Amino acid sequence: MTIYELKIGSDTIRYMPLKEAELDLPNCDKDGKELIKEQITKSAYKFKYADGTEYKGTIYKSLNGTAIDKGLKTKEIKDSEFEIVDRFEALDLKPQHLYFVELSNYFKEKIGDKGTASKAVKFNFSNGQYSSYTAYIYNYANSFLMVLGNAYITELIAEAKEKTPKTQTKLNELKSTDGVNKVSVLALAQAREGVKKWENFT
Numbered sequence: 001m002t003i004y005e006l007k008i009g010s011d012t013i014r015y016m017p018l019k020e021a022e023l024d025l026p027n028c029d030k031d032g033k034e035l036i037k038e039q040i041t042k043s044a045y046k047f048k049y050a051d052g053t054e055y056k057g058t059i060y061k062s063l064n065g066t067a068i069d070k071g072l073k074t075k076e077i078k079d080s081e082f083e084i085v086d087r088f089e090a091l092d093l094k095p096q097h098l099y100f101v102e103l104s105n106y107f108k109e110k111i112g113d114k115g116t117a118s119k120a121v122k123f124n125f126s127n128g129q130y131s132s133y134t135a136y137i138y139n140y141a142n143s144f145l146m147v148l149g150n151a152y153i154t155e156l157i158a159e160a161k162e163k164t165p166k167t168q169t170k171l172n173e174l175k176s177t178d179g180v181n182k183v184s185v186l187a188l189a190q191a192r193e194g195v196k197k198w199e200n201f202t
Helices: 087-091 105-111 153-162 185-192
Strands: 002-008 011-015 036-039 045-048 060-063 066-068 082-086 097-101 119-125 133-140 143-149 167-170
Touching: 082 087, 087 119, 087 133, 105 119, 105 133
Parallel strands: 002 167
Antiparallel strands: 002 011, 036 045, 060 066, 082 119, 097 143, 119 133, 133 143
């Protein structure tokens, strides 16, 4: 894991990314036999078996040697499939997807519709493809958000503390190897805010 340094005023902090393990399922045929993906052009691929035989059928994903198809997007959560939990649990989830939600009075009463609301709705959710997430709906600044994710920040912090960083990257190097100035945070912030001023690159 890489650790970075950032000087803030007279102090220097060290930071590292918190990353959850990603589920990378291999491609396979309907019988679960693994396929190799080979790029033909920039946007075209072909699939073949380990012996080089080309495969032209439907591509599936392999889970423990069994072919699985894309999941269906969740359309209904039954009463027995959700629970009301503490809002902190929702805030601890590392977001992968975030949605604005319009809630009925039924759930507003359960989790609260004020900024001090302390509860959240928790359930399992799939947005299709080969994905499944833990989902929470909670009050945020007097609006409602649905957040999807698969890892909790407190657990990722605990994992990060156990790992010893192997390399260190300092962010005070303003030029790339070919001598071109690197864009500054200020310039990017100005562009994001619609300010068309690019004088400050370093």
